[in-house]
């Protein structure tokens with residue numbers, strides 16, 4: 001009993017620490033690596049957008065305007081604006097560095113998982129493609145902001161649904177391209 005309690009307490013502290021970290025604080029210094037952009041900016045922005053979208057999802061997987069308050073629309077627009085700004089900064093990151101030395105990325109050390117050196121090599125090989133994909137995310141954020149400003153539930157719903165694909169298109173090229181063939185074989189990607 002005691003043990004469970006201690007464990008749950010540890011979990012609660014851990015969760016609190018996580019959510020705190022997830023808040024993109026404007027006072028935090030501008031990220032200098034793709035990894036920091038992901039963890040400190042892009043992922044929290046996306047989570048904020050998905051949280052609003054998920055709470056207002058209708059039966060046909062689009063946004064039900066009746067479930068959106070004025071505050072929800074304002075918050076959605078603000079999160080989309082943050083995303084656009086952060087994606088623009090990511091696009092202009094120069095030098096284009098994957099990870100700061102000593103920082104650990106997701107799954108690092110797990111067998112078969114990409115290493116920072118592998119990601120850095122992809123970034124250097126196809127820098128222009130990276131910038132173009134970051135630009136797609138900028139455009140996505142800008143379009144979502146415009147839809148939220150107009151309270152256009154159809155367009156906003158579609159853009160929120162499609163956002164994951166924008167993330168994934170870059171992850172597949174620059175984070176784990178080694179898995180592309182495997183995913184094709186598994187039928188998860190078109191040949």
Ligand code: HEC
Pocket residue numbers: 034035036038039042043046098104105106119130131133134135137163164166167168170171174175
């Ligand atoms: C222009 C390219 C690009 C786009 C667009 C992009 N990412 Fe990433 N992302 C990366 C790269 C490269 C990595 C691998 C480095 C790393 O793990 O930090 C990564 C890693 C991540 C990680 C793992 C971070 C960690 O702990 O290592 C998360 C979470 C993530 N991205 C979320 C997102 C979300 C959500 C979106 C879309 C809203 C997105 N990314 C869009 C390039 C991109």
